[in-house]
Amino acid sequence: MAIRSNAGTGVIVSLVVFILISIFLLVMAIIFYSGQSKQVEATRTAENTLDKYALKRERNSDQLKTIEAEAKKGRKSVLGYLLEENNALKTFVAGNPEESMENLQRRFTSMGVDSTVFNSMKDMDRRLNDSANELESLRKQAESLQNERDRLITDVESASRSRDTLIAAESKQVEQYRNATEEHLSQIADVREQMEVASDKLQDRYSGTITELEDEVDALRQEKVILKSRVEELEERINKTRIKPHDPDTLVDGMVIDIAGGNDQVYIDRGRSHQVVLGMTFEVYDDAAQIRPTADGDFPRGKASLQVIKVGDNTSTAKITRSTVGRPVVRNDVIANAIYDPEYKFKFLVHGQYDIDGDGYPSEEEAAYLRSQIENWGGIVVRSETLPGDLDFLVLGVEPTDPVRPPQDASMLVQQDYIRRKTIFHDYQELYNQARNAQIPVLNANRLHILTGGTDL
Incomplete structure (x- = not known):
């Protein structure tokens, strides 16, 4: 009876211990679950807060990883790194780190930038190079024209000197001709005077002969008229007798x-x-x-x-x-x-x-x-x-x-x-x-x- 009584007591004790352990575990489970719910809620709150700065797909992107690596190199936070880069970019573009993107876009649009700033700058650089090349071409043309102008001035000066030399030579020759002409005119006047004197003498000497010759000329003219009439008559006769197909x-x-x-x-x-x-x-x-x-x-x-x-x-x-x-x-x-x-x-x-x-x-x-x-x-x-x-x-x-x-x-x-x-x-x-x-x-x-x-x- 004593053995059975001890055995029953042991079972009861074991059962009590088991119940106590179960109650402890239940209490511990309730306490753990309560703490885990708070942790999950805190985690969800943290994730929502984090989504405000970067969505989950963005946090897993290679670009963010690159930014994290660059921030880590500079021993900076990601946000600090991004803020620093943003301020540096605005300072570089607009000279003012407080300039808003809207103002930047409005300013660039007013300047004719209708695509990216880089492409616009690249296009402006290309046009600047074209303008520089055109300016260089115009400069070379101007230099060529200047050289041509200098050459023409030299030619004109040379031609002017040649003209002056030629005019001087021609003037000298004209002067010689003028002197010679005046001398010849003087000689002609002397000869004319001599001829008039000789003509008067000859006219006095041969006036009778001249009258006879004039009479002879008149007679020859009359004879010429008669001969011309005879010639025309003979030609008419020849035309009538010559073998000639008039029709x-x-x-x-x-x-x-x-x-x-x-x-x-x-x-x-x-x-x-x-x-x-x-x-x-x-x-x-x-x-x-x-x-x-x-x-x-x-x-x-x-x-x-x-x-x-x-x-x-x-x-x-x-x-x-x-x-x-x-x-x-x-x-x-x-x-x-x-x-x-x-x-x-x-x-x-x-x-x-x-x-x-x-x-x-x-x-x-x-x-x-x-x-x-x-x-x-x-x-x-x-x-x-x-x-x-x-x-x-x-x-x-x-x-x-x-x-x-x-x-x-x-x-x-x-x-x-x-x-x-x-x-x-x-x-x-x-x-x-x-x-x-x-x-x-x-x-x-x-x-x-x-x-x-x-x-x-």
């Missing part, structure tokens, strides 16, 4: 004697013995009556054109180079070439400029070509500025226009050009009027071309 309808030079089998070749009754040459052209007419000028002086085309391709002794073979539909070349058709004549060499005066190729630009070269063609076909080209009495044809080029007189204040070149063109116009009209008065046929390049059977105009 182109007398220009028949031959006829077609046969037609070749192919109808593009014909045979004519003129050959080597009639001075026909290879390449000569003819115009073909039905009869001589068709070779008559129109009212305005133009000659009609024949019904065909020929070109000699083979020359015999008395006949030649010609190729038809142009034909008219419905009017074939037949036997006994007449042929004509104003330049050619089998028994007579016509004389031509070719004057002016010609437009043989039809390009609208008459030239002297084309006139030379026309002269050579006339000579090659047996004609004689007269080279003269006046109309000779034995001329057969006057061939005139493109008619020049009568130029308008320039104003009085026109330059010398314009005046000379006007005189030249006026002379050309006057010579052209003078030759034309002389030929009409002398009844000499006047042909232009087109009329001559038609009457020679040409086809290339």
Whole structure:
């Protein structure tokens, strides 16, 4: 019984101890929990306070770590380091650590800074360098101009000295000329006086002879008038008797004697013995009556054109180079070439400029070509500025226009050009009027071309 009683007591004691320990632990847990709640609240309050200065994501950034490292190096707090850097930046930018960012931005905006200050400063530096380079370029140009000015001043001074030297030399020479002229005038006056004295003596001596000579001069003048009248009469007779085609309808030079089998070749009754040459052209007419000028002086085309391709002794073979539909070349058709004549060499005066190729630009070269063609076909080209009495044809080029007189204040070149063109116009009209008065046929390049059977105009 004693053992059981001790054992029960031990259990009770253990249970009491356990209860006491549990109560102690409960009290301790309540005390610890109460302290932990205060700590959590304090921690939350501290974090809220810290967030006012830096958010959690900002406190974990590399930038803040860099700032902490720099502050630690200077043994400063982060806030102290940032305040010091902010004051230094404001002092550097505005010169005042108390300047607000808003005022800084407003001041920079008024200065034209529309981006970052660094970029604006960089742009200003670039523009400053450009201005400096431009200034340097302008300085070099100014220096070059100054050197040029100095050179020109030197040249002017040299030219002035040369001018003074030349003027002095010319003045000296003019003075010599003046003295010589005065001396010559004095000598001329003496000679004139001597001549007047001698003339008076000679007039007294030969007055009778002078009267006789004057009478003889009058008689010679009357004789000249009579001879001139006789010469004009003789020229008129020569013009009437000389072989000269006053009208182109007398220009028949031959006829077609046969037609070749192919109808593009014909045979004519003129050959080597009639001075026909290879390449000569003819115009073909039905009869001589068709070779008559129109009212305005133009000659009609024949019904065909020929070109000699083979020359015999008395006949030649010609190729038809142009034909008219419905009017074939037949036997006994007449042929004509104003330049050619089998028994007579016509004389031509070719004057002016010609437009043989039809390009609208008459030239002297084309006139030379026309002269050579006339000579090659047996004609004689007269080279003269006046109309000779034995001329057969006057061939005139493109008619020049009568130029308008320039104003009085026109330059010398314009005046000379006007005189030249006026002379050309006057010579052209003078030759034309002389030929009409002398009844000499006047042909232009087109009329001559038609009457020679040409086809290339």
